[in-house]
Amino acid sequence: MNLTQQIREDMKTAMRAKDTVRLGAIRLLLAAIKQREVDERIELSDADVIAVINKMIKQRRDSIAQFEAAARHELADIEKFEISILQIYMPQPMTEAEVEIAVNNAIASSGVQSAQEMGKVIALLRTELAGRVDMSQVSALVKARLSPNIVN
Template sequence: MSLKAELTQAMKDAMRAQDKARLGTVRLMLSEIKRVEVDERIEVSDERILALLDKMQKQRRDSIAQFSAAGRQDLVDIEEAELEVISQFLPAPLSEAELQAMVQSAVAETGAQSMADMGKVMAILKPQVQGRADMTVVSKLVKACMG
């Protein structure tokens, strides 16, 4: 089943269960997918959906940090609930060891010698870790491996 079909089914299940919080978050995800499809006049692939969900997850993390700093626990709770629902549709996160191994493999594969070659390494890693790891963490690991 495609990710879009999975999200549509999750929306129907949330409607039946009258789970308003989950329903709202699933609808947010579907509307973001629909927005991209309409704007770009394309059928969105599962890879692109993962990228969109990853972006939404990052936005929620940023919001949580900002709301926490402002002392708005009510808004933090809402964002955390949305983050939980979004993460259910993403693949399992990579462990630190798996990520380290992937970075070392990509550095060896590209023959990267300096920070100037970082783009080549990141180009290989990005599709492999999309939705499974935070790209800022990946970037730090690449810098540490090359530094």
């Protein structure tokens, strides 16, 4: 069963359980998936679905920050709940040690020597780590590894 089918099954389960809040979050996810499929005229793979979920989580985190700044905690709580539903479908997050190993391997395999070339390393890591770690943390780690003050 692919990820989209699993999400659809979870929607049916939420309907049967009359869990309207969960159902709403799942329907938003399915709508985003369907929209991307229609826009690109393809059927999304699991990796593509994870990218959609990642984008939705990022949007919700931005909304939470704005809602909390405006003292709209009830709206921030709704967004937090939606994030908890979306994260169910994300792959298992990587540990810091696993991320460091992946970064070191990518730097070694790419032959990059300076921070100006860190885009090559990030491009290698993006496919391997997609959905499993925050790429801004990976970027900071790569930059720290490639900075001239630290020797590999």
